[in-house]
Amino acid sequence: MRTLLAAWLLAWACGSVAQSFSTDVPGVEESMLAPAYWLAGASDGVRLSPARLAQWNARNLADDPYLMDPLALGDALSGTQLARWLSGVSSKAGSPRFFRTGEAVTEADWARWQSAARAEQLPAKIPVRFGLVVTRAALRSFPTDEKIYKAAGDWDLDRFQESGVFPGEAVALLHESADGHWWFVRHYHYAAWIRKSAVAEASREQVAAFVNAPDRLMITGAQVHTNFNPEEPRSSRVLLDMGVSLPRLRAAEVGHSVNGQNPYASHIVQLPVRNADGSLALVPTLIARSQDVQAGALPLTEANILRQSFKFLGERYGWGHDYYGRDCTGFVGEVYRSMGLLMPRNSGQQGRSKFAPGVWLDGRSRDEKLAAIAQLRIGDLIYIPGHVMLYIGEVKGEPYVIHDVTGLSYFTGNAAGEQSLYTGTLSGVSVTPLKPLRLNEQQDFIDAIYAIKTISE
Incomplete structure (x- = not known):
């Protein structure tokens, strides 16, 4: 026994306990799962300066149909506008929906949720x-925590989950649920329902002063936490995702004890909390x-895009930021937000809006799409419809992407030369080649590409 234990300890200490790498993802080697593999081809040149990024955001918040500054709303909103936003999310689905039990959602269920939303009781x-x-x-379709799905086994996609919001983000509070426990809010890239317990009400001036404070700490890790403390539970171990930005404070302002801890080995931030x-x-x-944090946004460079993207590698897919994760647009949105850029929420909104310059490929030939990919x-x-991927480089003529994706399909052959469609799962942030992936037997990803966007001057 001692001999076996000694051998194991020696192997562990020397790092010689090796594991073979096996995957059903075509064209991927283990070395490709580290950012260092791709950084050799990346530039550290800044694509957009902080000043230009600020101009981009200001222009898009003013002009893009899918983005807006909630603080730019007036003191009152028309009932007609609110009805449009409500109908955009709080509407009955056009196809059957099911509870986790497999029981079908009924007309009575839809009537119950619509009554909770009070969409018919809007003043002028x-x-x-x-x-x-x-x-x-x-952010939810209706003011409820109930989950519904398109089909049995489709548990990753709660169809009432619209998006996620994060500490320190501004929202306009527009409408209350029938039970008084939910707000219908306007966020910078979405309008939907949120539990009141997740929001602290303040004046426009208070919110503006917080979000516009110039000296800020940027969360650059996938997720970090505030320090644990036993004195202020509202600020203890608060989860902060990549792209969250909070005002910084100094010990000269708050003293040398914050919640019973000397702050010199920590950053001091101003955190919003909710009173009773x-x-x-x-x-x-x-x-x-x-x-993993830093003062201010990261420079927008190719190298930083790669480093930030790979911090999410392997994270479980989370539709609409469910499961404490994110989906394909949440993934690219958080990566770029850590460098100061705001994006529309959904892939179709991103792909079809003018938030960034790009190439429109809808209706183009396959050769034209391949020519665009080469650039x-x-x-x-x-x-592609319903999905966005982030390009990370080329290997032997094959373009590779990192994306937050659920399915995996490609053709595979046997010894007789016959091909069949392999269907697997990814359900997470993954590195894949672009060309082999397919939507179905008739269409691959290349066929489906309709737009490419470049975040650059």
């Missing part, structure tokens, strides 16, 4: 109130310097 003018998000939370009456409080909170730059976004 709605006063606009404001708030800050205080915890990672879901629903109002906003801003509390000094610590984030350890050892966590790809690291970080370019490739759009």
Whole structure:
């Protein structure tokens, strides 16, 4: 026994306990799953300066139909506009839906949810109130936590899950649910329902002062936490996703003890929390310097795009930011937000809007699409219906992408030369080649590409 234990300890200490790499993803070697593999072909040149990024965001928030600054809303909103936003999410599905039990959603269920949304009880003018998000939370189609699905076994896609919001984000509070527990809110890239417990109400001026504070700490890791503390539970171990940005404070302002801890080895941030009456409080909170954060946004470079993307590699797919993860657009959105860029929420909105320059390939020939792919730059976004991929480089003429994706399909052959469609699963942030992947037997990803966007001057 001692001999076996000694041998195991020696092997562990020397790092010689090897595991063979096996995958059903075509064209992928283990070395490709590290950012270093791709960084050799990346540039550290800045594509957009902070000043130009600010101009991009301001232009898109003003002009893009899928983006808006909630603080730009007036003191009142027309009932007609609110009805449009409500109908955009709080509508009955056009095809059958099911509960996790397999039981079908009935007309009575839809009537119950529509009654909770009170969409038929809108005055001509709605006063606009404001708030800050205080915890990672879901934006929902209806004011309910009930989950519904398209089909049995389709558990990754809760069809009431619309998106996610994160601490420190501004929202306009527009409408309340029948039970008083939910707000219908306008976020910068979405309008949907959120639990009131996730939002602290404040004046427009308070919210603007918070989101516009110039000295900020950017979350550059996939996810980090505020430091644990036993004195202020509202600020203890708060989850912060990549792209979250919070105002920084100094020890000279708050002293040398924050929630019972000396702040010198941590960053001090101003964190929004919710009082018992629903109002906003801003509390000094610590984030350890050892966590993956930095002062201000990262420079927008090819190398940073790769480094940030690979921080999510292997994370479970989360439709609409479900499962504490993210989906394909959440993934690329968080990567670019850590460098200061805001994007529309859904892939179709991103692909078809003018938030970034690009090449429109809808209706083009396969040769034209392949010619456009040959011109790809690291970080370019490739759009097919319902999905977006981020280009990371080429290997022996094959373009590769990193994307948050559910399915895996490609043709495989046998010894007799016969081909059949292999269907597997990915359900996470994955590195794959582009050309072999298929939507079905008749159409591959290349056929389906309708747009490519470049985040650059």
